[in-house]
Amino acid sequence: MTKLGPLGATHSALDTGTDVAAELEELGYDTLWLAGGQGNNLPQITEVVRRTSRIQVASGILSVDRVPSAAVTAAYADLPAGRFVVGLGGAHGARPLATLGDYLDEIEDVVPRSARILSALGPRMLELARDRASGAYPYLVTTDYVASAREILGADRQLAVLLNVVAETDVARVREVVRGGSLGFLAGMPGYAANFRRMGFTDADIADRSDRLVDALTVWGDFDGVAARLREYRAAGADQVVVPLGGLPREWWPELVKALA
Numbered sequence: 001m002t003k004l005g006p007l008g009a010t011h012s013a014l015d016t017g018t019d020v021a022a023e024l025e026e027l028g029y030d031t032l033w034l035a036g037g038q039g040n041n042l043p044q045i046t047e048v049v050r051r052t053s054r055i056q057v058a059s060g061i062l063s064v065d066r067v068p069s070a071a072v073t074a075a076y077a078d079l080p081a082g083r084f085v086v087g088l089g090g091a092h093g094a095r096p097l098a099t100l101g102d103y104l105d106e107i108e109d110v111v112p113r114s115a116r117i118l119s120a121l122g123p124r125m126l127e128l129a130r131d132r133a134s135g136a137y138p139y140l141v142t143t144d145y146v147a148s149a150r151e152i153l154g155a156d157r158q159l160a161v162l163l164n165v166v167a168e169t170d171v172a173r174v175r176e177v178v179r180g181g182s183l184g185f186l187a188g189m190p191g192y193a194a195n196f197r198r199m200g201f202t203d204a205d206i207a208d209r210s211d212r213l214v215d216a217l218t219v220w221g222d223f224d225g226v227a228a229r230l231r232e233y234r235a236a237g238a239d240q241v242v243v244p245l246g247g248l249p250r251e252w253w254p255e256l257v258k259a260l261a
Contacts, residue, residue, distance in 0.1 A: 004158050005030025006234060007260040008242035010060065014048060015041060021048045025055040028257040031085065033060035033242055040067045042075045049083045056085050060137060061119040063090025064099060069106035076111045086111050087137055089119025097124060104132050117158060121195040126152040134158045140183060140192060140217050143236040145199050150237030160240040161233055166220040167248050174220045179209045183217060223252055227259035
């Protein structure tokens with residue numbers, strides 16, 4: 001099975017160029033995650049793989065509602081074995097589990113389970129990630145969630161957790177930044193809202209993007225505080241923590257590798 005390693009990175013520059021990819025590979029990051037939004041970023045994934053020599057490159061995520069399965073299998077078959085981790089999700093409609101299951105059937109003969117990871121939040125999706133992929137890639141979750149997800153996935157599946165990280169020691173500023181970022185948008189999405197409720201947050205927490213919600217879903221502080229919090233996610237059961245590097249000081253980049261090794 002593909003081993004993701006302890007530290008992954010995402011950066012908006014990965015979607016537009018490869019210089020950052022080569023730098024992060026040299027620094028010792030284990031996996032690069034290319035977000036791609038809701039579009040098809042397979043061409044950029046291919047470019048990053050070909051411009052680097054060993055680092056794993058993951059799609060985080062490809063939407064099965066938008067990217068044809070034939071495009072995924074063609075890209076995977078064309079790249080060196082073990083370099084492309086196929087992250088899938090984005091199944092909507094009345095039967096999201098069935099939609100994703102059908103898609104996995106379509107890529108089964110080309111993309112092995114060991115090279116697939118699912119953007120899973122709820123228990124049924126985590127079970128699908130356990131049974132049909134190498135593991136799960138959740139976002140906006142607490143350490144308690146990580147521990148419960150690990151129980152569902154079992155010890156032999158991968159759990160990579162994408163985190164909100166803010167290099168700021170002023171909590172008021174942290175909350176302002178987070179509310180204006182992805183949490184401000186995703187809290188209104190049914191799947192994320194449902195998962196926040198499963199984690200114990202109230203409808204008022206979700207509607208107001210409360211301090212309680214923001215604080216629980218954000219890693220923030222100076223370098224030592226951030227590194228300690230990342231280690232807490234690893235201790236809770238995450239095989240890999242994935243850090244958005246774009247908003248962090250560049251001098252942190254190599255130090256995070258050392259801190260999470």
